[in-house]
Amino acid sequence: MRVCLFTRWPEAGKAKTRLIPALGAAGAADLHRRLTEHTVATVLASGLHCEVRSTGAEVGAFEDWLGVAAIDQGDGDLGERLARAAEDLPVLLIGADCPGLTHAHLQRAADALAHAAAVIGPAEDGGYWLLGLAAPAPVFDGIAWGGPRVFAQTVARLSAPPVVLDCLADLDVPADLARWPGF
Template sequence: MIQPPRVALFSRYPEPGRAKTRLIPALGPEGAANLHRRLTERTLQALCASGLAHELRHTGAPEPAFRAWLGQALPMVEQGEGDLGARMARAAEATPVILLGADLPDLSPRHLQAAAGALRDHAAVIGPAEDGGYYLLGLREPMPFLFEPMEWGTATVFSTTMARFAAHGVTPALLEPLADLDRPEDLARWPGLLA
């Protein structure tokens, strides 16, 4: 029997000027940081409701700052040095694991449960993001080739990742696409988040 995966949620401390920087032109440093705070809290609520074991992979502030924000009970691990690929690779050394970002307003517990269920029958699962990246990556075994250098944050991340899967003979399960909230033009889609 395959053990249930743990979910590693990647999030930055909501410090004005350093969080959600692409939204600063529309919201200002404080507004962008506050939106990031709300998105992280929403994602954690979905994680708790999913029933899956989870941890916070944090960066941008010492752990006590995250504890003051998110509480003492949440397991936390510092993301560490390197680009996004290096940080995700560290989180994916122990499997099964689901890697997740915190900028998904439409993420629900069912998406997380679907990803965990897919890992019972597939070596990997991926959730495509509408911008050409991915919002979730689940692995039943380590696949370090997925985290080799690439242009993270671009519209080619999903296609490059799928090509790497194919080159290694892996056919991942696909989740439904979701939109992430990264750019000013994304804000109109979720007006309630700014209330």
């Protein structure tokens, strides 16, 4: 099973920009670096194949940094970039903004795809922290990315109810920092 981790290069002023007011540009970039490294380690601990979908630097820089294969995300909105990663199924799609993600979450998601066409992990902010597909699904067009209805809009586009995993919290905005003081 392939896990595609969508992340960007941890460049000050371009990574975790919504956290800059609280952490400064360098602090937000450093937090993003730690989150990405944590997520790669979590995927590797799950025993699943980790593939980084990168942006903001050359693929080789990501491979040197993280020690796993990387592929450039390419152009387009998030939906177009996710759709490209989901051309080869089955796949689990994740980001690098969920400190509570564990290898057990990923193993449960992979196990779910053995008997379901889709699996999704809702996020407290109305999005999702994981989307897994075992069959093609038109779930990437017309989504209000970053909004509070991403989870609901995605589930509505699936032809059958997905397996729904635990609800987890993202670390995206200054208010989220209180939940993850040691991160």
